[in-house]
Amino acid sequence: MVRLSLIPFLALGAILVAAAGGLPPVGDPESPPATHVSPRYIMFGHEETGAANLVTGVLADYRSYDTLGETTVICVAGLACWLILGSRSRGDKER
Amino acid sequence: MNFAFGSPALDAASRLMTPFILMFGAYVVMHGHDSPGGGFQGGVIIAACVILVRLVRGRAGGWNLSPETALALTCAGVGIFVGVGLLGPIFGGNFLDYAALPLSLKAGEVRAVGSLAIEIGVALTVTGVLTLVFDALVEARNDG
Amino acid sequence: MGEMAELLSIGTVQYLQAAALLLVGLYGIVARRHLLRKLMAMNILQVAVIVFFIALSAKSGATVPVVVDEAGGIDVAAYVNPLPHALMLTAIVVSVSTTGVALALLIRIRRRYGTLSETALLDKLRE
Numbered sequence: 285m286v287r288l289s290l291i292p293f294l295a296l297g298a299i300l301v302a303a304a305g306g307l308p309p310v311g312d313p314e315s316p317p318a319t320h321v322s323p324r325y326i327m328f329g330h331e332e333t334g335a336a337n338l339v340t341g342v343l344a345d346y347r348s349y350d351t352l353g354e355t356t357v358i359c360v361a362g363l364a365c366w367l368i369l370g371s372r373s374r375g376d377k378e379r
Numbered sequence: 380m381n382f383a384f385g386s387p388a389l390d391a392a393s394r395l396m397t398p399f400i401l402m403f404g405a406y407v408v409m410h411g412h413d414s415p416g417g418g419f420q421g422g423v424i425i426a427a428c429v430i431l432v433r434l435v436r437g438r439a440g441g442w443n444l445s446p447e448t449a450l451a452l453t454c455a456g457v458g459i460f461v462g463v464g465l466l467g468p469i470f471g472g473n474f475l476d477y478a479a480l481p482l483s484l485k486a487g488e489v490r491a492v493g494s495l496a497i498e499i500g501v502a503l504t505v506t507g508v509l510t511l512v513f514d515a516l517v518e519a520r521n522d523g
Numbered sequence: 524m525g526e527m528a529e530l531l532s533i534g535t536v537q538y539l540q541a542a543a544l545l546l547v548g549l550y551g552i553v554a555r556r557h558l559l560r561k562l563m564a565m566n567i568l569q570v571a572v573i574v575f576f577i578a579l580s581a582k583s584g585a586t587v588p589v590v591v592d593e594a595g596g597i598d599v600a601a602y603v604n605p606l607p608h609a610l611m612l613t614a615i616v617v618s619v620s621t622t623g624v625a626l627a628l629l630i631r632i633r634r635r636y637g638t639l640s641e642t643a644l645l646d647k648l649r650e
Contacts, residue, residue, distance in 0.1 A: 293550050300542035309534030311583030313600045318582055322604040327597050329605070330590040334491030335412040338588035338605035343417065343612060344494035348475045351497070352460055354613045355504050359457045361620030362508035366446055368627040369515040414589065419616050505616065512623035519630045 385435050393435040400428040408502045412491055418498035422505025429510050433517075449510040456504030463496045537578035544571035558632065558639045562625050569618040573611050580607035 308315035325342055333341035343351055408421030429444060464475040472479025477493025478486055544567055551564025580603050588605035590597065633639055636647050 289554050290550070293546055296549070297542065297546050300545065301539065304535050304538035304542060307535070307538055310537045310578050311534065311581050313582045313585070315579070317579045317607070318604050322606050323599045325605055326588070326590075326599050326602050330597075331487055332490065333494065334485075334487035334489075335494065336590045337412055337415060337417070338590065338602065339415075339608045339612065340411045340417045340494070340498070342605050342609040344497055345477070345490055347609060348464070348494070348497060350610075350613065351501065352464065352475070354617060355457055355460055355501055357617055358508050358620040359453050359504055361624050362453050362511045363450065365512045365515045365623050365627045366450060368624070368631055369519045370446065415587065417612070419612055508620060508623075512620075512627075516623070516626055516630065519627070519634075 385437065389435050393431055397428055397432060400431070401425060404428065404502075408498055409495070411498055412495065418501030419505055421498075422502035423509065425502065426506045426509035426513075429506070430513050433513070444510055446511055446514050449507040449514070451507075452503050453507030453511065456500040456502070456507065459500030459503065460497045463493055463500070466493075537574065537581075541571050541575035541578065544568070544574060547571075556641045558629055558641065558644075562622065562629065565625075566618065566622060569614065573614060576607040576611050576614075580604040 308317075312318070325338055325346065329338045329341040329346075330336055333345040335341035335345070404421045404424035406421075407416035407424055408418055411417035411421065463477070467474055467476040467479045470479040470481055477490045480489050480493055482489050482492060484492070548564045548566075548568030548571055551567065552561050555561050555564060582600060582603050585601055585603045588602045588608065590602070629639060632644070636644055638644060638647070
């Protein structure tokens, strides 16, 4: 049973290894992710956002909508955790 | 958390380390603009300090940051974020556009002040959520 | 054979590492019978995604994306790409919160059914 379920994973692994050859080499300064939008962040990030740490500049300024959604997600996750487990005070008898 | 791993050595060590951990967390939040750091990292460090006190001294001995307070911190963090974002439209800019804030600073510095405010909000949220999750999981364990 | 050597060179080894982690995580999610192990496999899967993105952000000869000297102009090739770092910071925090919610759900399942094994759970649900 376990052997049989390994077969699709080996096939997927072969596909992934073949696809790794088609990606730009790691560390290539001319790769597509390094040439699309990130040169603008690097060139003007410090001047426009006032943050020398470009990661903070991108996270809190250029993409703050993203961070707002993500903060909401972890807030809701904390609420969910508390509501799932904090059933003692509401007289939950099911357990 | 009703039990604690406390012993005199652990207690002394945690008392010695706690202020420095808190200060380092605040530094990572505040200095996240000029060095590696930011709201998430600083919030996790502060939450680690709270959890350290919980582990050593238990709920009774340490700061009694109850789940309700942690939840309030969480929501306050999101509220700070949204509030700073809403200052933009109030002063005639776009939502989350800190450049519209009426501060007599250079353009880049105004945006740095705005993003520092939301980083503080994010740090409060992360601290609250991690404390809340830890408390919820540990109390569930005590219930059996 | 030369192609294989090229694949195993330093230029793609991070991609292969991410692929291996992805396969381990996916296999764990599908094949393990214990829900806690499925959750651990899901975390391994998330680490695979993070490793892949960080590998994409690397530039050889570049340093951390903290601008230190603006006077002489900014050389784009001297700093790694900050965008995947910011995205993965988000992904790490979200993975922490999903793990917290999943653990809470597992505790509830354990309380109600007394087990976390998938086969035992299915038997109890059929009754």
